[in-house]
Structure formats: structure tokens, C-alpha cells
Amino acid sequence: MVNFIKRDNNDIYSKPIMGFLFKNQKFLLTLKIVVLALFLYALYFGFAHTGKDNTFTYALFWGIFWSLFMVVTLPTFGRIFCGICPHGFMGKYITKYGLQKKMPKWMQNRYIGLFLLVLGWWGIYYMFPGLYRTPLGTATLFTVMTLISFVVYFVYRDMSYCKYICPIGTLTRAYSKLSFTWLGTYKSACNECKTFECATACPYNLKPFTFDSRNSMTDCTLCMDCSSACEAVSFKYKKPSFSLFSKFQTLKAEVWAYILILASIPITMAFHHGIGRSNAAGDMIWSTTAEFFKGYISFGSIDPIGLFAFLYAILFTVSAAVVGMFIAAKILNKNFKDVFYNLGYSYAPLFILGSIAHSLETFFMRGYKQIVEGFGHGFGFDIDVTSLAQRGDSWLHIFDLLKWVAIIWALIILYKRMKLLDADKMRKIIAYPFAASLIIFFLSVNMYRGYIIDTYGRASGGHGSHGAGAMFQSVSKDKATLLQSGKDKGSCIVCGMNLVKFYKTNHAAHLNDTTRQYCSIHCLAEEKNLKKMPLSDLKVVDVKSLKFIDAKSAFYVVGSKKKPTMSEVSKYAFTNEKDAIKFSKRNKGKVLNFDEALKIAMKDFDTPAKRMAKEVSATDIVYFTDKNPAARRGKGGHGGHIHGGSRGEIPSKKVWPVFINNSGRLNCISNIRSELFLLDANLEVTKAKQSRGRDCKTVSFRMPDNGYYNLYYVDGNIQDDTLYMTTAKYEHMRFNHSNDAIYDNENMSAHSIKEVPFDILRVREKGETFYHRLYAGEKVRIKAILNSEPIEGASVTLSTKTGWSKTIKTDKDGIATFVLLKDYFPEWNKFDRRHKNNFLLTATYTQNSAGEYLYEPYKKIKHTTTYPSVYYPNDSAYSSYAYGLLAAIITMLLSGVAIYWYRKRNQQPFKEVRFDEKD
């Protein structure tokens, strides 16, 4: 026994805080007792409160223990969870007073634990989703496991339960090999040791003094009993997974743990929860197999798709590993078993690092809230916290990086372990990709899932069991009260929407002894205020109790973050004001009474779009805009973006034809009666269609290729013997920033089409590229075309959004040239270099020629056409050469002078040193 030792720098026991946490026996004992107490209390709580309102049991077992704490600590600090595990803690004392028998050979089998974990837990999990996740299920499961463990501890010695029976025993042993900690001993002290206190103290009958030389901590659970027995025990920081880089005695069960856990967690999840929630789920092999067997076997309450996804995941994973390693072994000309169990350790990072990412993501999105509120619930406080992050927060994606780290790490371990094999170098190089088969398989499954979801899209309802996709309004059928009778009792009497789906916003009223149920206050308002029906006894669903209450006395939370029903502003009702205030605190929104809520609901019948939509008259000038004219200020103001940015989707553009009426107000068009043409990037002309909506009509067109797309609106109307030819044009360039795009001058130049008699073209300047934009101060040349010929004397007006306008007549080549005005003067620190200056070109031309248009005579034609475009501030507006040069020159001067001065100061004046040779 050693009482004092000089500890190395990387020894955690020598660190002040970490050393205390891992070495102080009193602290460790207290910690173990606290964890045990929590464990027992949560079990009791699970039996006492079996309902869903028991959030504590769930939070402790599925919020903290697994997966957060375990997954995060395993590949970092190692098996510290085992060190504080209540089973192990109790087991130590039970074994002490137990029978101390030797475990029979057939039970000394690590596959028992592995089998329990993979089939008993994950198999059941996929077959009966949600079974263990209830408080009662959780409590029962852990009570059964606790009883089994106590019996085993009592009968057998050396904590055999942990080694062979515990479902996560082999798992933790296997994954802790990645950790950066290492329990070892100081060799100098151990060499002289004859008493072996560390080995006697170890409840597992291990020999800590051999860990270093064996390069394996075997079954050590970091209980730290040995470190209190002898000071020569060290607990060191090492390179992560360093032990995997050199030789040690391999354990087959560990390699199988890596493979089977990879199959049952990430791979099955990718199959069942990832791809399974895409629109292509039905075509996947596990779904089709499940369908096939459904015809022969009754599955009862088993989820056959989950079961087959699980089985296929195991089949694919195991075969990927075995086949790859088999080929590698053949190439290496070595025994398959040697190769497989040696190189199999490279699978270690694959599951666990991805799981860290998932656990942390879950923690930030839900876990934190669940844990804090669950503990609050367990100990009788009423705590209410908000989640640390929302699904889709961009910073959460940083955790995705871990998956890539896992793959690279696995490849590195494989490389290092490959080096240890005794084989020809060339053979090793060829065998490497085959040995990496499972790593490549894991990567491919991840890629494939991304591909499937990108290509086929997520099925609606989305990530159901994770709660984000399900609508807030929806409740399960048995909780909803349907007041109507008859065949359509489940539908809103006005709009026919599913009442259960939107249950939390349901309203109801009496009309002549019948009850009418509405999906929302919107439909109620339509009958009550617009149709003026004599409704009485108005009721609304209380979001808390899900029962119908009197609407007049309910408290409405209006404008919360929760989704609205048939409106842009959500309205949820509560019986108690307290609940309403609580809800509004959490989700924003105001607490109002029924009349106020109804008033707000009425606003939905009077949208700006409805007010704006008008018919066009003959003399109106129509132009296109890519901003929704009906959008409220601030919302949708960024306008004009292109839809379909994601891969594999053809981008499309949506524009609104609008006009300004006699009183100077902007109107959109309620019904487009003109012709719509689209000139696409390949110079083909097709007809475009207007949207089907009721209010502001829009025109959308798809842009599959790079190049200019021109949309035309052409309409002719005769009024006072004059034919008004109204044309509007919208030109948009699509460019996908591909390096392969070729700028074809012919296709990219401006074209007019014969279907449009009067047209204006922006003449392309020399050297335009796909990156072309108009900038302030530049010239823009406009060419007016009448029946495919340039026309002189057409008047072209350029007007900017700020009100500046200028009119020019076209010259004999039909050209009018404008200089784009510098028209953007923000404060310098608010300058936006991508500020869009919208402008509109309007050309008019009167043709004195009589004729007939659609069998109606006219005496002259008045042509108008419009062309909206945009220009950006010139870089001279925000950048300065003078200051740039100044900055460079000042730096040069200053540093030059500084160096000169420094050299001057350090210069040693020449001194002649004479030695008197006589001395």
C-alpha cells in the first residue's frame, strides 16, 4: 500500500476540483446515496401516479439517465454512470452478505445482457411503441430489473450481474473505450507492492495494477473503491480512444455490441423514424414486407412496420459488417475471426457520437424543460421554464457535425488497428475499404435518408411522436366532445373541417333546438354576424379541461404563438383567467373577452386583398410586381423571393399584375381576362395561367433553365372608338450559380414575341454575364418595338418608387436612354448595399390607323406597355478609394518610420577596441 505518491500532470486526482469529484469518498458516497434515493423515489412515484401528468418518472429515467447523461459521459469520461449506478451501489453491499457463489459457466455469457438490451428493450420498443414510456411501464421495468439484480448479487460473487446480465453492462464497457480517461496505477510503486490493496478493494475482483500493461480496463466501472485503498491508483487524461490504437485482448461481445446497437438504434431510427416519415415510406422494403405478412398473420397490437424495420436494420447492418470483413480477411489472407474482432473496434464511435448529437439537440429543444418541470412536479414545486431552443434553430445544426466526426474517427481507428495487423502493406490498402464496409454503410444510410426526405418530402404530420408535427389544436378522438348528431357530426357546420383536428378552437351554439358546432370562432362569426342567424347559448372549448364552457364568460388568449384556425390570429379560450394569463405568458398574446375576440375574428372577413381586388378598365395601365400588394407592412415586405430554392425542385416565380386606379390607389386584379404569355429561357412561347384564388390574382411560372424569363400580359379593349392595347411585361433572370452555366449571347439578348404587338426591351450592354445587375449611375437603353419593328416617337417614362420620373421619346432606332438616378440616401451606418431601387418603365404610342378588333371597329390604337425592374446602389456610394489608399499609405508611412527609428536607435556606434598586447 502506498500512502503518498507524486502524481503526474495529467492525473485527474491531482486536479483540485476534478480530483475532489472523482476521489473524495465522502462526496462519492453522498452522490451515490442521492442517486439511489432519486431512483427509488421515481419508482414509487411511477406506481403512485400512473397517469400522463406524472412527468417526474419520465424525466428522471428517459430525460437524464438515458440518454442524456449516459450518452454524453460514456465517450468522454467513461463509465462514470456505472460508478454511481444504484444497482451497482446496492449490489456491493448485497454481495458482501450474500452467498458468494461462483456464477455457473452458462451464465457467464455477456450475450445475455446484450440480448436483453437489443431484443428485450429495442425490439419491444419498436413492436409496441410507447409501452415503456408510460410512468407505470417505466417503473415496472426498472423494478423488475432491480429485483433480478438483487437476486443475482445475493447469490453470486464478484458483481457478476454487472458483467453478464446487466443490459447496458457490455454496452458501457464497449463504448467507454472511446473516453479520454484511464484508470491505472503508478508502475514504480506497484513494482514493489506485495499486498495488492487495489485488487482486494475491488468489488469486481479486478486487478487495477494490470490495466496499463493489458491496455484494457476490462470491467472497471470507475466506482473508485481502489483509489481509496491505495494512493498509487491514478485516473488520467489520455488521448480519446488511445487504447484502441494498440493491442489488447479483444472481447467478441463488445464488437457485437457495437454492431447490434448501431443496428437497433441509429439504423432502425433512420429507417423507421427518418425515411418512415417521408412520402416514400410505403415503398420501403419493411413496409411492403409488413403489408405482405399482414395478409397471413394478425399482428394484434404489434406495430408490424416497426418490427420489420428493426429486423431489416439488423439484417442489413450485420451483413454489411460481416461481408465486408470477410472480404477484407480474404484479401489480408488471415483468419476471419482475428480480422473481424480486431478491426471491429473501429465501429465504436459510429453510434455513440451521433447519439450525443441527438441527445444534446433533444436536451436543448425539450429535455431541459422536461427535466426541470418534471423535477418540479416530483417535488411539488410549480416550475415553468421555456425550452432553450426551438426546433429549426440554426445553431442546433452544429451538432450534426458530430456524425461526421464519428465517421472520420472510426476511419482513423480502423487505420490504426489495421496497422497492428501483420500483413503485406499492399493487401492492407486494398482491404481497407472492405473493412470499412459498416462505416460506409452507416454513412450511406444517413445520406440516403437525407436524399429520400429531400426528394419525396416529409409526410404531413411529420415527426409525430416527437410532438412538433402534431397540431396544437388536435386532440385524440376520445377526449373530444361532439355535440352535433347525424352523419356529419364530426365536421364544422360551416366549412366542413374536421372538428377533432381543430378541437381546441371549437365553438358551439344553439339554433332552434339544434346544436351547431364550429371549427373556430371564424365560422361562428360568419353565421352570427354576417348571416345574422339567431344563435344562442354560445359555447367554446376550454383548452385546459377540453370541455365546452360558456363563451361569454371565457377568457380568450388572442394572437399567441400557437397556430390559429382559419385566421392569421389565433384565439384560444380558458375558463380561468389564471390559466389564460399563464398561457399568454408562455406563448405571447393578449387575454381578451369573447366580444373582443369576436371583433378580431370579424377582421378576417375584411382582408386588404379583398378590398384591393378590382376589375381593370380599358384605360388602366397594368404592371407586374413581385411583392404581394395586399401584404401588410413588415410582413412579406422582403417580397420577391423565388420559391423552390432547395435541391431537386424547379424554382418558380410568382407575380401580381396590378394597376393604379383613377383615385391613385393601388389595386390588384380580381380576374385576369387578358392573355398571358411566357417567353422562356430557350425562347419558346407558352401560355401562362392565372391563379385560382378569389382575391388578388397572381401568375406563376417555373424556371427550369438559366436565363431570362419574360411574362407578358396583353389585353385589348375598345372605348370611345379607340383600341387600348394594354401590355405588361415582367422580365426575370434565373441563374443557379452553377459553374457549368454557359452565357449564350443569342438566348440572353432581349427578344419580343409576335403575340405582343407593342413591346419595350432592355437592350443588353456589351459584356453582360449571369451576374448582371443594374446600378445607379449606369445607363439603361430601352428599345420600343411595334409589330417587330423599332418605332420612333414612342414616349417612354421611367419612374422610381421615390416619385422621380422622366419621359423621353424614342429615336429613329426606337431607343430611349436613361441614366439611373442615385436615389438612395440612408444614414451611412444603415446603408444596405443590396438595397433595391424599384422602377417602372412605361411606354405609350398612339397609332392612327383604323381597323377592327374582335369584330368591333376602332379609329386609332393606343398602345401602352410596362416593364418593372430594379437597380442597386453603385459601389461608389459606399466604398471609397481615397480612404482605402489613405489607410494603406498611413500604415506604410507609420511602420516605415517606426522601423527606421527603431534601427536608428539600435545602431551601435562604431567603437574601436584596442588590446594592449603587452598585458
Next chain:
Amino acid sequence: MKKIRDFINRADISKFRFWLQLFFFILFVYGGYFSINLGNSIPVFSCGYDREVGGMCYFLPLQHQLARPLDVLLSAASISVLIGFLTFLLWFIVFNKAWCGYACPLGTMQDWITGLRKRMGINYSTYTQPQFNSLKKIKYLLLALVILAPIGVGLGILGGEWRTAFCEICPGRMITPLFVGDTSQWSLDFSTKSAMVLTTLGLMFTGLFFVGSFVKKRFFCFFCPMSAMHYIFSDAALIKLRKDGDKCTKCGDCYNVCDMQIKDIADDVQSTNILRDDCILCMKCVAACPEDDVLHVDILNMPVFTSTKGGFVKRMQMDDWEKKDD
């Protein structure tokens, strides 16, 4: 065979280097005029802002790739990052850090400025060893900027002007386009505060570049993040600079000729791989070594350029006039 080897070992490496540098300078700066495009994963500062670039510095595309939204970046788009990186690696492992000493246009410019200084008869400066040790870390900080700033943009933490934050402050952006008559990069951008700070820093560094490389050989290379990036992967390279410490007499000639002031080249007699993160693999040290086979440049473990007594003597005669000015 021996004849060829002797010929190489006695070659005038500085002349060879001068012409090779000129060749690469023209290739990278004016390649566009000859429709040469070696892609955009080149491991030297052949600046992408030069519109006639013959092969683009890897950092510009790397930063653009990393600036994509994180969910895009870490999904299938990571393949394109990987391909770009592998291309970079393939280029790099061929020549190792000789890219710096022989191909980098910005390095070549500094050598030319050094040549000008020599002609003017002005002394050069050096860092003291403590200065050297603390300043050499800057290149890793800049490498962190190259990688983290665009990721910050992808995360939505930083504004769009940080997308190419390193390029904004890199003197190469200002200077390289000058050779094709493009002065547009010499302006200060006032559009946002960070753009203003970054472009100001860029122009200040440009000023420092001229002054610094005038008084200190290869001034900028000392801070170059590309050099840091090279060093991370230099073990995988085919060309190696090796030293046989047993034969070294620690005369210090190699240290004296080293443009980068690497002390290990003379001091370290333990390591065989003597390539350090600041090394530009100009091979001046091999040429200056007066002992047989102490320093040698290997391609795939085959020595191609070795220090020899004969070579040393020959070069001494040639360099005599040059030595006086240095």
C-alpha cells in the same frame, strides 16, 4: 546516374527557383489570358479576385462552401466540401510546402521586394527568438478565422460580410488584381460597420505587407493561414525535407540562409523530418549545407536533392558577390 545526381546537387538552385517562380507567377496571375484554369483548390495564394486567375486559392471557395446554412452544409452538400478539400489535398501532397517557396504568387512578390531591397543595399531585419515564438501562432488564429467566420455566417450569427472575412483582410486580394490592372479592391467599404473594419484592416495589412516584406524576408508567410493548413497535412506529402542529425556539425549555415528564420534546421539533430510549420521548402538550407548528405529533399523516400561538399563549394563561388550585400 551518378552524373545526373551530381549535376542536380551542384545546380544553382537560386536561379532555378527564380525561373520557376516566374513561371508559376505567370501561370497563376495571368493564366486567364491563356485560358488556363487549374480549378479552385490551389494550395497557394493565387487570388480569386484576380479576374485572369489561372487556378484559384482554395480559401475563397472553402469559405463560400462553409458559409452555407448549417443544415445544408452538414447534409449532402458536405460532399462538395469534401471534394474540394480532397482536390486541395491532392495538389498539396505532390509538392508539400514547396508550393510556398516555388509557386505562391504572393511569396514570389515578396522575394522580388527582397531583391529590390538587396539592390538598394539596405539591411534586413529579423525577429528575436521570443518574438518569433509568439508571432508564429498568429497563422493558426487566422486559419481559425478562415474556417469559423463562414460557419458563423451559416449559423446566422455573423452578417454576410464575414463570409469571406479572411479574404477581406488578406493583402493578396488588393495586390494580385493590380497585375491585371484592376484597382477595384483598393476601396474601403462603408456599407456596414464590420465591412468597414475588415476592409480597413485589409488595406492596413496591404501597407504592412509592402513595408514588412521590404525589411523582412517573406514577411507575410510567417502569418499565412495557408501555411498553417499545409503543415497539418504535411506528413502525408510526397516530398519531404529530411535531416541526418548524426552528420550535422551545427555550423548554422542553414539557419543563416533560411528566409523564415527556422532555428530547428540547425539546432535539431534528433528529428529526421525537419519540415516545420513556417518552412517554405525553398531548399536554400540544403544548398547551403557544407556536409555530405546531412540535409536532403526526398520524393517518396528517394533523395533527389542532397547537400554535398562539392555543391557547397561551387555555390559559394557563385554566391560570393551576393553574400556581400546580404
